[in-house]
Amino acid sequence: MMPSLPRQAAPPDEPSRPSEDRRHMIRRRSLTLLIIVLLIGVPAGYLVISANQSRDSGKDKEKKYSATGLTEGWPSRVQRRLYQLPVPAHSGHVAYYETNNWKTSRLYIQFLTSEKGLDKFLKRIGTSRAALERDEIAVTARDQRIVGWEFTGPGPWSGLTRERKNPTPTLDIVVNWSKRGHPMVYAVSRTTP
DSSP, X not given: OOOOOOOOOOOTTSOOOOOOOHHHXXXXXXXHHHHHHHHHHHHHHHHXXXXXXXXXXXXXXXXXXXXXSOEESOOOHHHHHHTTOXXXXXXXXXXXXXXXXXXXXXXXXXXXXOHHHHHHHHHHTTOOGGGOEETOOOSOHHHHHHHTOOTXXXXXXXXXXXXXXXXXXXXXXXXXXXXXXXXXXXXXXXXXX
16 A cells, blocks of 8 residues: 655645635636637638638639630720720720730720720820721731621721731721711730730
8 A cells, every 4th residue: 555645735825725616617617718719710710711712712813814705894004005005084895805825915905985085096006097997807817706706797897907016016906987976996916025
C-alpha cells in the first residue's frame, strides 16, 4: 500500500473560495461556448461566403469570355482607347465582342447614334462622312460570321476601311442608313501587336 501524503493547507493570507453553485457554472460554460463559437464560427462563415463569391465571380468571367457573339453593353474605356473606337455619348443598342490571339486582336462593336454622333465618331477616328462609300461593305465575311452580322436588310449601306500602320488599329466600318436620322454603325478594329 502507498503511504498517504499529507494534504497541504491553503496559505493563511488567502481566503478560501466558496464552491460554485450550479447556476453560475452553467452561465460560465455558456459564455465560454459563445466566445468559442464567435472566435471560430464567424471567421469560418466569412471564409465560406468569400469563397462562394470568388467562385461566382470566376463563373461570370468565364461566361463573359467564352461568349461566341456580341455582348450587350459598352466596352470598357480601356478597350475603346486601345482599339480607338470612340463610341459617341448617348448611343443606343451598344454591343461588343473582343477576340485575342497571338497574332491579331479585334474589337467588334455596333451602336445606334444620331447623324451628329456619327460625324463626331468619324472625326475622332480621323475621317469624315465624305469618305463613306455607298454600298461598300467593309467588314469581311469572316468578321461578319464571328459576331453574326448580316448586312442584307434594308439600306442604304455605306462603309470605309481606315488602314493604319501597326500597332495603330485598322478600322472597318459599315453604316446602315435605313432609320432616318439615326444611323446604325458596325465597326471592327484590329491591331497586331
